[in-house]
Structures are given as C-alpha cells and as structure tokens.
Amino acid sequence: MNVASAENFWQNLPKPFLILAPMEGVTDVVFRQVVAKAGRPDVFFTEFTNVSSFASEKGKHDALERLDIAGLSSRVCSETLKTDNSSNSNTPRKNLESPIVAQIWGKNPEHFGETAAALSELGFSGLDINMGCPDKHVNKAGGGAALIKTPELAVECIAKAREKTSLPISVKTRLGFTYVEEYKTWLPLLFRQNLAALTVHLRTRKEMSKVPAHYKLIPEIVKIRDDISPNTKLIINGDIMDKNQALELSLKYPGVDGFMIGRGVFQNPYCFTSHKPSREELTELFLYHLDLFDLRAEELSERGSRYPYEPLKHFIKIYFSGFDGSKELRAKMMECKTTRELREVIR
Numbered sequence: 480m481n482v483a484s485a486e487n488f489w490q491n492l493p494k495p496f497l498i499l500a501p502m503e504g505v506t507d508v509v510f511r512q513v514v515a516k517a518g519r520p521d522v523f524f525t526e527f528t529n530v531s532s533f534a535s536e537k538g539k540h541d542a543l544e545r546l547d548i549a550g551l552s553s554r555v556c557s558e559t560l561k562t563d564n565s566s567n568s569n570t571p572r573k574n575l576e577s578p579i580v581a582q583i584w585g586k587n588p589e590h591f592g593e594t595a596a597a598l599s600e601l602g603f604s605g606l607d608i609n610m611g612c613p614d615k616h617v618n619k620a621g622g623g624a625a626l627i628k629t630p631e632l633a634v635e636c637i638a639k640a641r642e643k644t645s646l647p648i649s650v651k652t653r654l655g656f657t658y659v660e661e662y663k664t665w666l667p668l669l670f671r672q673n674l675a676a677l678t679v680h681l682r683t684r685k686e687m688s689k690v691p692a693h694y695k696l697i698p699e700i701v702k703i704r705d706d707i708s709p710n711t712k713l714i715i716n717g718d719i720m721d722k723n724q725a726l727e728l729s730l731k732y733p734g735v736d737g738f739m740i741g742r743g744v745f746q747n748p749y750c751f752t753s754h755k756p757s758r759e760e761l762t763e764l765f766l767y768h769l770d771l772f773d774l775r776a777e778e779l780s781e782r783g784s785r786y787p788y789e790p791l792k793h794f795i796k797i798y799f800s801g802f803d804g805s806k807e808l809r810a811k812m813m814e815c816k817t818t819r820e821l822r823e824v825i826r
C-alpha cells in the first residue's frame with residue numbers, strides 16, 4: 480500500500496502521538512478499555528498473534544478471540560453513552576479503542592498473506608509485524624527478533640502481507656539481534672519497504688530490557704528515515720514512562736513522530752495524561768477493571784470459552800502500591816478467588 484493513501488490513519492495523527500505498546504498477557508481488550516478510560520493514547524495495539532496459528536483451523540478460533548475488538552468495545556461504548564449526559568446522542572461514537580493496530584508475528588510469508596487478508600475484514604486500522612520479540616520460543620520458531628537475522632525473509636513477509644490487504648503496514652523492531660551497530664544495515668532495509676510506520680525499540684535482542692534504551696542514536700535514525708522514506712512515521716520505544724517524558728523527548732528530537740509506552744502503564748495507568756491520580760481514582764479504576772473483567776467473562780462464556788481469573792491478579796499492584804498498608808491489602812487480595820471477593824476486600 481502507498482504510505483500516502485487516504486486510508487492510512489498514521490498520516491492523520493497529531494505530532495507527537497502516543498501509543499500503548501503491545502504487551503502479551505496485558506493489553507487485551509479489557510485492559511485497553513481501562514487505559515482508554517484513564518486517559519487514551521492516540522493509537523492502540525493488540526497483543527501479538529501468530530500467523531501460522533491463524534492459518535490453521537484449530538488455531539484460528541483462539542487467534543480470533545485474542546484479536547476480538549468488536550464485542551466488549553461496543554458494549555462498553557453503549558454503557559458509556561447511557562451515562563454520559565454531556566454527549567450528543569445523535570453523534571455516532573467511535574470505537575473506544577480506535578485507531579487500533581493488530582500485531583502479528585511468524586516467519587511464513589504465505590501465512591502472513593492469509594492472516595493479513597482475514598484481518599482486513601475485522602475493523603482494524605492497521606497491521607503491525609513484530610520483528611523485535613526476544614522470547615526464546617518465538618525466536619526458535621524464526622519469528623520476532625529472529626527475523627533481523629533473516630532479512631530477505633523479513634522483506635518477503637512484509638511483501639506478502641501487503642499483497643493481501645489495503646491496511647497500512649508497520650513494523651516494530653529492535654536495533655539489532657546481537658550488536659547495536661546492526662541498526663546501520665537493518666533499519667535502512669526496513670525503511671526501503673515503504674512502511675507506513677516503524678517502531679524502534681532502542682535496544683538489541685541480546686540486551687533484552689537490561690540496559691538503558693540508546694536514545695543517543697535517535698538523531699542518526701531520524702536521518703536514515705529522512706534520507707530513505709520521509710513519509711514513514713518514526714516511533715521510538717524503550718523506557719518512556721509517561722506523556723511528560725515523551726514531550727521532553729519530542730522537544731529534544733523533533734524528527735520523531737510518535738512515542739510508544741509499555742511498562743509505564745504499570746507505574747501509572749494515567750500515563751497518557753499529565754494527571755497524577757489519587758488513591759480514590761485508582762480504586763475506582765480498579766473497580767471499572769473488575770466490571771469489564773466480568774463483562775468479558777460473560778461474553779466468552781456465552782461463546783463456550785473461558786476468561787481465566789488468575790491473570791487478573793497481576794494487575795492488582797498497578798492500583799494498590801506505595802501507601803501505608805498497601806502490601807497487606809495486596810496480600811489479602813491475592814487470596815481472593817472471584818471478582819466479588821475482590822470487591823468485598825476493597826469495601
């Protein structure tokens with residue numbers, strides 16, 4: 480797809496724009512709605528989905544469930560409409576988590592094509608190919624950051640996906656697999672693919688998240704983009720905790736179009752705003768999270784699936800930390816087995 484085409488939402492974003500990073504096991508449809516309520520980013524990403532699973536009958540069901548943006552979103556939207564008196568009810572509401580980009584990973588170009596074709600029908604605003612995941616299993620399967628070591632295959636995956644969809648295609652990657660200097664050949668290759676956007680997590684696969692992000696390389700990366708593909712939006716990722724930090728980076732590096740925040744939401748779910756939430760606000764937000772959890776569990780159970788309770792416990796720390804007695808409160812909550820019990824502890 481031509482990066483300047485009218486369907487390319489990336490071209491219509493403010494500068495700088497902020498993105499909620501894709502995080503497996505975290506940024507599912509429920510948590511994305513929670514972040515949207517606290518303070519929405521300009522763009523959402525789904526967790527990543529494997530293209531070869533998507534291409535198999537068995538895996539397709541699970542993949543579609545992971546990529547489900549319609550059901551819960553529209554229910555939450557209609558609830559919001561009911562309670563939001565300030566809104567003009569004649570104005571059609573946009574999906575709460577729009578624009579939303581589906582992230583996919585794998586190494587089989589044909590499967591990238593099939594998945595891209597199928598996702599075009601599901602209401603996504605764009606498609607992102609993961610070329611940065613450091614997970615051992617993902618890399619062993621040839622996907623994520625392993626594609627940095629097989630650049631021809633990476634190019635083919637992009638080309639096959641693009642052949643089958645008119646959605647704008649972006650890539651999220653790292654500086655290199657083993658050495659930082661790899662960016663000097665890897666990033667130009669990606670910019671030559673006429674991508675709508677490229678997110679660079681400023682570390683190598685080998686560095687995982689153990690060293691600080693290499694911000695000092697930003698000017699050189701901006702220059703590579705400007706020389707090769709000035710229409711491709713450049714997004715920087717790594718150690719950016721909130722909107723204020725992103726704005727500071729934007730002043731320092733005006734060539735960057737957008738900033739992606741991942742773990743910052745664990746410190747403050749309001750990180751896409753400059754607002755410092757009170758304890759009461761965080762408790763309210765957690766109760767909202769629980770309501771959405773119940774809605775999603777109900778929705779999936781109607782379809783014969785399950786929305787497991789245990790992972791919900793990982794989120795408790797986000798809402799209840801850093802005050803006297805928070806540790807004891809969390810310990811009590813960890814013993815709960817239902818959302819009802821959690822609500823009782825809060826009361």
Ligand SMILES: Cc1cc2nc3c(=O)[nH]c(=O)nc-3n(C[C@H](O)[C@H](O)[C@H](O)COP(=O)(O)O)c2cc1C
Pocket residue numbers: 500501502503504505526527582609611612651680716717718719739740741742743
């Ligand atoms: C729990 C967790 C899950 C992640 N899952 C994904 C994923 O599915 N796709 C992806 O591209 N990156 C994934 N990442 C990486 C983040 O998107 C981001 O690149 C990384 O956390 C660095 O940004 P940060 O310093 O703002 O957190 C994940 C990170 C974490 C902590």
